[in-house]
Amino acid sequence: MTRGAERTGTTSCVRHRVPFYETDAMGVVHHSNYVRYLEIARILWMEEHHRPYREYVAAERHFATTRVEVDYLHVVRFDEEVAITVWLEWIRGASLRMAYRLEGPAGRVATAATEHALVDTAGRVRRIPKEDREQMASLLAR
């Protein structure tokens, strides 16, 4: 799927330089911060390939996170740059799944996936509008 998405040019990639405050007493980035890196990447993906996430927020809609998986392969240290590549893995009526690859100066740092459901401000699941869903589906690797 990754290679498919890459082939069709529907990934986004954000570069993040590790600030000191993201490190922990092991001397490396605390693992919880990777989950935040994923969010930065998928919000960029929406902007580059779909539409700015702030438009969903303005319409009182959110893509609530329903699942997170991260496999940690290598540590990252203060001041190193992490490149987070993201693409859409699948989309359904009210939910979608994004996949991620994180790379640091020494290669692969982590792989990850997140799943999301569209919700309103009361937290009720809402169908993704047909035009939005079809546009995102067209970004899937074939």
Added chain:
Amino acid sequence: MTRGAERTGTTSCVRHRVPFYETDAMGVVHHSNYVRYLEIARILWMEEHHRPYREYVAAERHFATTRVEVDYLHVVRFDEEVAITVWLEWIRGASLRMAYRLEGPAGRVATAATEHALVDTAGRVRRIPKEDREQMASLLAR
């Protein structure tokens, strides 16, 4: 002021055991987390001496932070306990100032102060209701 507040029993004290994720690559609690400790302490103070902060939130009011000052005296490490003592320093028509003393296993860790303005959800400054203000003013050390 501190001693006055302590004399009149209008302080609150919260004990916080340092989680690993609050440490940084210096091996100590990252200094930005102290600002979060202050928030935990003043929310406890409101509950113990005034009324639960969630009542302000439910009424669409917030005590927006308008100033923070922290003097760092000693580091704190993973798994150590920090005791944060808080009291009201002054209160005016729409704002108030809280003062803090942080102590760890080896003594004084930091002193701090925060100032807050009552705002509505649009961010407009609102007068603190007279009864709330008078009740809080009665907690000031004399």
Added chain:
Amino acid sequence: MTRGAERTGTTSCVRHRVPFYETDAMGVVHHSNYVRYLEIARILWMEEHHRPYREYVAAERHFATTRVEVDYLHVVRFDEEVAITVWLEWIRGASLRMAYRLEGPAGRVATAATEHALVDTAGRVRRIPKEDREQMASLLAR
């Protein structure tokens, strides 16, 4: 496994009251914070059932996180209490897996699992000392 662990009394449970700074603009706890809740819970588990994690830190060993999975079932809001229950799911020569159940005032909030490898300060994987491994293995539900 859960029920087994619960039956044999080898879970730990930590209660965490949600501070304001853990919420996000959706009005609920940001999903990345759940990963931090897991850490608080498993460090308590080590203390209650194995030995204080600070002893590993003092010996320049860390249980580096190699995998995180979280399934989010329900939001949690400011000032609500989350109970995080944790138990050991398996242990091998140099790694182990913990499982978690998070409950809020309205029931199940999330389920999660984390995997860890014992590493030295250079990040090299090290075997878990035999006595430590056997003691932890004895905590597994049968």
Added chain:
Amino acid sequence: MTRGAERTGTTSCVRHRVPFYETDAMGVVHHSNYVRYLEIARILWMEEHHRPYREYVAAERHFATTRVEVDYLHVVRFDEEVAITVWLEWIRGASLRMAYRLEGPAGRVATAATEHALVDTAGRVRRIPKEDREQMASLLAR
């Protein structure tokens, strides 16, 4: 002092686009994150005007934060860009003070200052090496 530093070209400016995870349930950036913005800015300043902070870290030296002051003037929201400008305010034998101006799309967001002491990994205060101190002193506005 600000105008002096600006005149002599010894400020640095970092642009930070607000990620969703830095917002809170008031719908704005949580005030504790501003303290982290300051760190990003002064580390860039060291790199642009002095030398990369990672060289201090590699030499087992840190500029421990001894004081933080922030005045909050305006909220910042998700996806807005904050420009953090930083300059050196004074430098002494073992300590220095940085000043900051934060600007968002609608103008001034905050002003701030931080003080730092050079310490070794045991936390002992160490004199700033003469050549480093003199080089930084030359950056002060006159």
